[in-house]
Amino acid sequence: MLNVAALQMVSAPDVAINLATACRLIAEAADQGARLLALPEYFCLMGQSDRDKLAIAEAEDSGPIQDTLAAAAQRHGVWIIGGTLPLRTEDPQWVRNSCRVWGPDGRPRARYDKIHLFAYDNGRGERYDEGRVLQAGDAPVAVEVDGWRVGLGICYDLRFPELFRALMQPAPCDLLVLPAAFTHGTGRAHWELLLRARAVENQCYVLAPAQGGLHPNGRRTWGHSLLADPWGEVLAVQAEGEGVVAGTLRRQRLDEVRAQLPALAHRRI
Numbered sequence: 001m002l003n004v005a006a007l008q009m010v011s012a013p014d015v016a017i018n019l020a021t022a023c024r025l026i027a028e029a030a031d032q033g034a035r036l037l038a039l040p041e042y043f044c045l046m047g048q049s050d051r052d053k054l055a056i057a058e059a060e061d062s063g064p065i066q067d068t069l070a071a072a073a074q075r076h077g078v079w080i081i082g083g084t085l086p087l088r089t090e091d092p093q094w095v096r097n098s099c100r101v102w103g104p105d106g107r108p109r110a111r112y113d114k115i116h117l118f119a120y121d122n123g124r125g126e127r128y129d130e131g132r133v134l135q136a137g138d139a140p141v142a143v144e145v146d147g148w149r150v151g152l153g154i155c156y157d158l159r160f161p162e163l164f165r166a167l168m169q170p171a172p173c174d175l176l177v178l179p180a181a182f183t184h185g186t187g188r189a190h191w192e193l194l195l196r197a198r199a200v201e202n203q204c205y206v207l208a209p210a211q212g213g214l215h216p217n218g219r220r221t222w223g224h225s226l227l228a229d230p231w232g233e234v235l236a237v238q239a240e241g242e243g244v245v246a247g248t249l250r251r252q253r254l255d256e257v258r259a260q261l262p263a264l265a266h267r268r269i
């Protein structure tokens with residue numbers, strides 16, 4: 001059994017406010033008994049422009065955002081999947097959108113850099129192009145959490161099933177965690193559909209902590225942080241606003257689904 005929680009936020013353009021909110025939600029989830037907690041993409045900043053990420057970027061393993069999450073993991077004795085934060089590259093004009101993982105002793109255990117960079121223009125003034133400031137990652141990352149294999153993806157990565165297939169090698173992941181900040185429009189159309197599809201095709205749990213609501217920068221995100229089981233059933237969800245979306249992973253459920261319909265074993269790789 002593993003108790004997990006997705007922390008939903010409506011982040012502001014102010015790092016201190018966002019860190020305080022993240023710490024409050026972490027404490028709440030830990031009090032509810034969660035052992036693995038995950039924050040959304042861009043939890044530490046939803047700024048006015050992509051370039052705001054450059055100003056708050058940290059070196060790997062050092063900086064106020066990472067120190068805060070490491071201390072919270074240790075204080076509560078939990079695993080924290082730290083949404084995303086900008087990490088510096090060699091070139092000051094570029095950052096990586098990185099998901100860091102801390103163990104219950106506060107030590108960093110993994111880093112995944114978002115591979116697929118979001119670009120979107122809805123033709124009505126809503127436009128994104130992460131490739132203007134982000135450097136893409138190039139390697140899938142999975143981490144072992146109390147005997148559970150946990151694969152990482154970030155937001156737009158959700159649309160690329162081959163990433164999650166790669167994470168099923170050399171051994172299947174038991175849980176996929178996808179910190180996200182889906183737009184309201186694309187989220188309404190595709191969010192739940194894609195998350196449940198990744199759960200069904202990989203026969204594993206999916207935990208997706210999201211940004212959800214109207215942000216002070218004027219952006220509106222879809223929210224609907226959720227936990228889906230290996231059969232694609234939604235076990236817990238929260239539509240909008242800050243909150244804790246909690247649930248329990250059961251090994252027996254994974255084994256049951258994989259035994260009843262052995263699609264993972266039928267892959268022709």
Ligand SMILES: NC(=O)CCC(=O)C(=O)O
Pocket residue numbers: 041117118154155156157159180181182183186187
């Ligand atoms: N930040 C993102 O990657 C947003 C992805 C998104 O909204 C989508 O529809 O995909």
